[in-house]
Every structure is written in C-alpha cells, then in structure tokens.
Amino acid sequence: MKRKISLLTTAVCLSLASSVAMADALRDRAAAMFEAIPQEPPVIDGNELTPEKVELGKMLFFEPRLSASHLISCNTCHNVGFGGDDYLPVSIGHGWQQGPRNAPTVFNAVFNAAQFWDGRAADLAEQAMGPVQAGVEMASTPERVVDTLNSMPEYIERFKASFPGQDDPVTFKNMAVAIEAFEATLITPNSPFDLWLGGDDAAMNDEQKEGLALFMDKGCAACHAGVNFGGQNYFPFGLVKRPGADILPEGDRGRFEVTQTATDDYVFRASPLRNIELTAPYFHSGSVWDLEEAVAVMGVAQLGAELNDEEVHKIAEFLRTLTGETPTVVYPHLPVSTRETPRPVSMLDTTY
C-alpha cells in the first residue's frame, strides 16, 4: 500500500513537472517573439513628454474646433472610452461623408513602426496633421487651426508652457507634437497575456494557451509579432488567396498608392492586434464584425490554411487575452471661443 502511494505521488510529481516544463517552454517561445506593453509611455525622440505638453495634447485631441464644423475632434473617431476607435465599418467626417477605411485604434499606436493601414505617416506627429486637413474628416486648414488657437489666450499660455524657449510656439506643427505626446500615454499594460508572459501561470486558461501555441505554430506570429502583435511590416492582403471584394475592395490598393510600386499592390501593414476584441469591425474595409470570422479569413488569405472551428475559436480566445488596462482619461475643460475665433462652417456644407 505504502509503495503504491509513493508510486502514485511520483507519477503525479512527474506529470506536474512535465506540465510545468511545457508551460515554461511555451513561455520561452512566446518571449522570443512578443513583448509586454511597458508600464510607462516610451521615450519619443525629440518630443519630451512633459506634463504641460501631455495635458495640452489631450485638450487638442478633444478639441472639436480643430474641425471646420466645430463638431468633430480626434476623439469622435478615436473614442478613448470605446477602444480608441469609432466602432463603425468606415469613419464618418465633415458633411457626414464616409471615408474609405476603418479607423484603427489610437491605443498603443505609439509602438507601430509607421501609421495608417498603408504606413504612409512615419510617426504620430506627422499622422496628426492629416485628419485635420482631410476633406472627409475635419476639413480645416493649418492657417485656420493657428487662428483658432491664437484666438483663445489660454491656448497661447499653454503652448508657451509646453514649448519653452520658442518665440512663436502656436504652430500647426506644435499642435501635432503635443497630440503625439498625449497619444504616447494611451498605452494598455497588464493584459492577461502580458501577466502570463511575466510568470503568472493563472492569467491565461488552457484554451487560451492552446490558442497561443496555434497562433505561433500556424504562422500568424510571422506577421503579427513584437510588442504590438503587428504594426511593424507590410504584406499583401491575400498573400496566398485573395479575399472577395466585400472584404478587400478593388478600389483600395493599399501601399501601391503610396509607393507606386507593383509589388506593393494590395499591400497593407500587418495590423497590431492588441485590444483586438475592442476594435471590431475588422480589416481596413471594416467588413467583418466577428473576431472568429476575421481569424478564419486570415487563415485562408495569408496562410492558405483552412483552420477548423476549434482552432479558430482557440486562437480568438487567445487574442482576447491581449486586452489590457485602458487608460483613464479625464475629460478636459476647453477654453471658451472669443470674437476672434473663426466661426463654424456648416457640417452640411460639403463645398467647404
């Protein structure tokens, strides 16, 4: 009897030891490919994140008077209470015009190698100048923005405090630099995956761990790796099999429109997958609402693999462990308009 017990104990110990070894092996493989979101915002070359600048950037992010209509702010399409996007297939801007693409989240965007689905902006500051001027987004101009900001004494003071030593700190460029500083704080640490990667075995369940193994074994991680699980490189959407025009509309040729190079036809940035469960609908066309369906589409289009329902489900469950702690953003008080503030253009005036 005694002998039996000790054999049993040995067997239990052995199987425990091997499952610990397996868990460690999975963690080692994952640690070689992925990285946790840091607790603090990253350092940005040439843009020191002072409290004054981050606060100004937050005001500008929520400032609807950066748009011609005084109705649309960055937060309209990148709602920080809402996953950092607008939960629409494609965004609606000035004149209720529909843009061509789905809005990506601003959360963790600071970790992307370049911004936009086609990577056409090098960094967040360059990016921020785009939507303010885009006719289908905020429909303003750099001059109008500078006039607007200069019309409110509080903004002049805040630009001076944020850009000390500059003679004329209220510029379109500094608007973008301040917004970038605020956006750098929009990071989401402590996701279950990150806690697990840091050694907390209980942070992910078995199904999620199997999903992680599939994500690596099937080849998803070849394109979706690093701290953001993507956002670093470009690949044809439909590398193996082109999806239908409902998912990949023919009119949007991705990076080809940026580089005019044939090999960039229908090439897009491998999407960052952090907080993916919060940012439906999926793909640049915003055509797929269901995460499981998006995973299945990727299997066929990028890997030529028909994943079965169980595999799709496990991978999606793993992707749901990438949801981190979203930052608490206190809504800013914005200064009141003055006589000098340019008047709003009607939201319905699409000739503007």
Ligand code: HEC
């Ligand atoms: C009308 C909706 C709308 C408004 C307003 C808007 N955006 Fe966007 N934003 C989008 C869409 C759509 C894209 C993707 C466009 C593309 O890839 O061609 C985007 C892309 C981005 C990206 C790139 C993220 C990534 O992962 O590539 C960032 C960052 C961003 N916007 C920040 C801002 C800021 C800052 C403002 C305010 C100055 C702003 N947006 C205003 C809709 C909007």
Ligand code: HEC
């Ligand atoms: C060859 C590179 C490549 C591989 C392999 C790959 N992807 Fe992607 N993935 C992309 C690209 C490029 C996009 C952007 C597609 C677009 O333009 O809409 C994307 C988009 C996605 C999206 C939508 C993101 C969003 O914000 O809308 C999900 C989800 C996704 N991939 C998951 C996966 C999964 C799961 C796998 C493995 C089954 C996988 N991917 C394999 C390159 C790849």
